[in-house]
Amino acid sequence: MIVLRNLSPLRVFLAATVILVSLGLYVVANAIQFASDYRAVTHTYTVLQHLDRIESLKHQVVAESRGYLLAGRAENRDSFWRIGGALQREADVLAEHVIDNDAQHGRAVALRRALDARLRLSVQAMQSWRAGATMPGDAPLLMAIRHGDRDIAMRLEHLRSAENALLSTRSRRAERSAWLTLLAAGIGIPLSLLLIGHAQRRLARENRVRRQAEAAASDSNAELNATVQQLARLSDSMAALSQYSSMLQGASDAQELYEITASTFRRLLPGLGGLLYVIRASRDHAELVAQWGGAVAPNDPAPALQACWSVRRHAPFAMDDLRHGLRCSHIGRPHGAEDVHGLCVPLSAHGEVVGWLSLQGEGRGRIPDESLAIRLCEQLSLALANVRLRESLRHQAVRDPLTGLFNRRYLEESLAREIARCQRRAQPLAVLMLDVDHFKSFNDRHGHAMGDAALSAFARMLKTRCRPEDIACRYGGEEFTLILPETDLATALERAEDIRAGAAMLRIGDAGDAMLRITVSIGVALMPEHGEVGLELMRAGDRALYRAKHEGRDRVAVADVPVAVGEPMREVY
Template identity: 40%
Template sequence: MPQRRRLANRLGLLAAALIFVAVGVGVVLGAQRFIVDANRVSHTNEVIALVVAIEAQLRDGEAAQRGYLLTDDVDYLADYQRSRGDLPELLAKLHALVRDNPDQSRRVLAWKLEIERRLGQMDATLGNYATGGLVSAQRSIGQEVRRTSAALRAQARQLVASEQQLLVQRAESSRSSANLLRALAILGIPLGLVIIAVVYGWLVAEIRHRARAEADGDDARGDLLRNIQALEQHGADLNELSRYGGMLQSCVRAEEAIGLATQYFSRLLPDTGGTLYRIRASQDYAEEVAHWGEHAINGPAMFPLPDCWALRRGQPHVHRAHHELLPCSHVATPSLGATPSYACVPLIAQGSQLGLLYLSSHDDAFLARMDLVKTAAEQLSMALSSLELQARLRVQSIREPLTGLFNRRYLEESLARELARCERRHMPLGLMMLDLDHFKRFNDLHGHAGGDALLSEFGRLLQALSRDEDIACRYGGEEFTLILPEADPITVQARAEAIRAGVEGMRVTHLGQELPPVTVSIGVAMFPQHGGLGESLMRQADAALYRAKRAGRNRVETATLDPAGDQSAA
């Protein structure tokens, strides 16, 4: 009987060992699979960001081409050549990223052919412009160009949609990994505990030294509980990391993503102080944007980039207490004793440094969770990079680059929106049409560069003399528009006179010389007196502007209450 029990003990121990080995292997495989999925998600986000960047580059080239055709400004032509020259490198990078996906690789090649076809069309248009002028260039822009542009947009949407579908699949794979870890914890560990308990009971009956056996059993149980707690904590960390990554993808502003990261890191490392730095646009200083917990050793609110080893090397830098290596310069060294443990994790996306995560604590325990910290920092980096790109594209789509004012498309959208809002609230709305007097003569005399300097300075003046709620737009050429929501006629008239006087006193310096003074003519129309629709209101303001020109320029004219009279005057 004792021999059978000893055999049973051995078999029981072997079974328990196999179960825990299986649980451990399952956890490792599940964690590796989760990390692979996270890397694939980052890869997919990088592909999407690159597709958006290529589209933006192509649109920049098209905008530069149109600017050259309309203004004959060689700077626009240089911008077009620059945008065109950057596209092959971006396309090659995109093709390298999707090389492991045959379908996406074929789509990228097809998209590349359409882009080359579009570039060829734009080159042909420039050639026609060089030989036949603007009229000849306009004739070359036909249905084929529109079909090519439509095909480019459709292919880009298909590329992004395919990558987004991959994101859904990889999220499902992450959930499968979490379910596997949960199943291992629920089924494998209790079974192993049952076997260990049986074996322990037999050993108690057989071993003479009960006290030693009980102590060994207590130690074994303690190890098991710690393992269980570690497994449960690891599973909870993975679930929290997955949820954090998913919420980062839904953020619409960088501040929102930073706030979410602050909450996540404070929960992940509750006894650790943390500071999140963003690198300024000048790329010379890192500036604090968020702080949580209590640092073992505080860092400055701002410091030069070379002061941090992590930013110098482009990889995480961990400094343990009593370590012989020199700490980062931005970490204040105590006058007595060793520097406490800290870690600096750079935020890098698309090869660009975006910021730094700085952590410090009197306890080294937080360093054991650095893998989770690095993964979370990578996800934050990709989210911030994507949000910055979206913000740049948004500004480019509604702002006119020379003056910094809103473009004509945004004017039409805003005018319709503000008219509807003022109509609901029974409030007035003012609309100004502004035209710089004798601008063509000024442009011919001082060149396009001088004209651009004048337009840029006028844009700054118009913004400075506008209210916060006003909407200043460049309508086209030397014509500008100002929408004044909820402004009565007296306020609009006073604002128009202030702008007219401001332009009269404006002085523009170009190439070290002061350009001659200019004046502006302004036409004013009011809602609802002069029209209830944006088109009619614009027409009335334009007619009033025309009367101001006819009356000698450098003056403000208000639309008449008789639309027919304005039309006949125009």
């Protein structure tokens, strides 16, 4: 203080000027360094985002190629090419971002080559599948694919580790620049307060600038933290979606699909109650097939399709307040005093709505992670459509399309199984061979359409006279076979007479036209009297059927002696 008093005003001004100029230069230099460090940190975060994007696109393109290999859908193939192109472009962008770092640039170029090689292996696998119409089984190709995946993962990890190291270094440098700036300002401000008013005003002005810079840096740091958290949530969501998709693809039937869905939603969306509705084949109403979590509102277990707004609009429908706002009619008003919100998402695949998912939770507003729930429903829609398609194909493989009875292939498999089961239990088994009399003449006189109508009517009658354990099959043409497990000869004859009488009572045609009639002849064979092998029993029943035809038709005949294995089965018209 004494020294300052002894100095002339000019010298004080000069001293203040020197101090302020020195302080200003130092602050500016540190601000420039801080801005440079901030840009470097931002650049590092950008590179890490590109790495996460490349890893996500790589998982997606592999999933689409596997989906094409599993189901052969053109959608998977087109998605593979689209995502593959995006993956290559993302790798090029990454290489451009790290071009200022020779080591990282080399790693990025090597990663691009590894990605190109991996895409070529997937293309080779899909082309091999398309050429052979089977899943690729080339062991060298599979080993190359696994090696490619490991190589890409290793290169991504090396790039990410190097960027993380750069991020740590640059962050420490930015913090050091900020602290040095604060230290210089802390020393310069008290000194400048002792100087003249002009120096004081200059210091106040620079102080305001400094506060603005700190606020901008704080906002930028908050935005960066929010971005990092969002990327972490996105990464977790992508991993969960990938796991859920793979589990859905491995589901054997619809019930297992429902169980996987309930478990996944309970784990990823805790605190929410869920109800899964599937539209029945009649398309008149839906059925509640799965439910998890706590029930927060009453729900209709069998609602009409128009009861859900998401099905009407073919889009997700959010309900902010189920107590007072607009809601789907399959959801009742919540009990109690707590607010409840909800979300309904339609399950649509191949242009058809197959059901919907209803989520409910306590509180008002939108449910958390709504986008994740919608993406999960997209995976569920495709999986549910695929399961239904598999069940339809399985049904077509064992059913006769005209009569709805089992076909000959199923007959041969089932007869062998039922014979073995009855032999283990020491029980008899009867086989009935049935044939519509004069069916060729019936077709010639009345046309094939009327002949098909006659066969369909007879099949419906046959189903009504079968027990749940009986197996009714269309053997071929106008011939039918009925397997009667644990049935003795007397019961088999009684059942055969009942079927013959039922056929005679059938009337074919429209009520306004002349009603046509049919009759059937039936041959009965019994295990073990007429054989213990399916072919022997069918030959014995066929021989009895042949005898019933020659004895006048419209009757039942019992096999008398076992038929030799080499004897051919007769075709009777």
